[in-house]
């Protein structure tokens with residue numbers, strides 16, 4: 001049985017640490033596909049790695065979806081938080097990226113397109129959405145409409161509608177600020193559940209973790225509620241930063257899985273995933289810690305697995 005152990009790196013089919021940092025996930029024809037930052041060269045770009053899994057726990061490396069090249073993708077630059085949507089009309093996969101210089105001054109969003117989840121993706125360049133800075137990103141799709149979440153420092157966290165081909169930014173839908181009003185949240189993720197939108201984000205503390213928060217709204221244009229905690233106060237979101245939320249549409253229930261990163265700034269490639277069940281409903285969100293757990297992609301049910309009692313077994317032998 002393959003289980004998720006938050007705080008431990010996944011290994012791929014060859015035993016190598018899975019590079020799903022800042023991950024994005026899509027469920028395609030019965031399989032989870034995931035894209036992540038390959039941090040084996042440290043903080044700057046080497047590749048966006050692609051993996052697939054039947055259960056979010058056992059991962060197969062599918063190759064690099066995007067590799068270092070020139071311009072925006074030159075080694076030494078920052079390429080973070082790959083998020084992929086499938087464009088409904090064309091069936092093509094569109095990858096969104098935080099594109100930046102090493103000092104995070106460029107602050108742009110990049111677009112790439114592929115015919116297969118694993119790629120290869122053709123890079124289409126980057127923009128500053130409607131002229132604004134764009135750092136951490138998230139994505140959301142609803143029928144023909146695609147949306148981009150984009151963090152713009154003291155101007156807030158913006159939600160933009162994408163152009164019809166989903167390869168550009170069309171218009172601003174809403175902007176949120178943290179309750180203290182000084183800036184918006186980063187590393188955004190959006191979920192639609194039970195007729196409400198839940199918007200998640202992290203405070204701006206670099207690689208250090210903080211108490212992440214969420215707000216709700218009846219419509220994408222708002223009004224957005226005050227921000228609330230979804231993990232125990234002071235736990236720094238179980239020492240992790242949100243990256244994305246996966247919705248598992250099962251036959252018995254719809255489950256949500258929180259994908260977070262516990263960044264190790266000096267050893268970024270070893271930063272373990274902190275992936276946990278996220279309970280969403282009735283306007284509330286709550287992250288629940290499990291040492292070992294699994295989600296059944298067919299039924300949507302979540303099972304907690306007891307850790308093997310090694311110490312106890314050793315005592316009794």
Ligand code: DGJ
Pocket residue numbers: 022080081136186187205206207
């Ligand atoms: C916070 C962002 O969420 C990360 O993706 C990364 O850009 C770090 N900042 C770098 O300090």
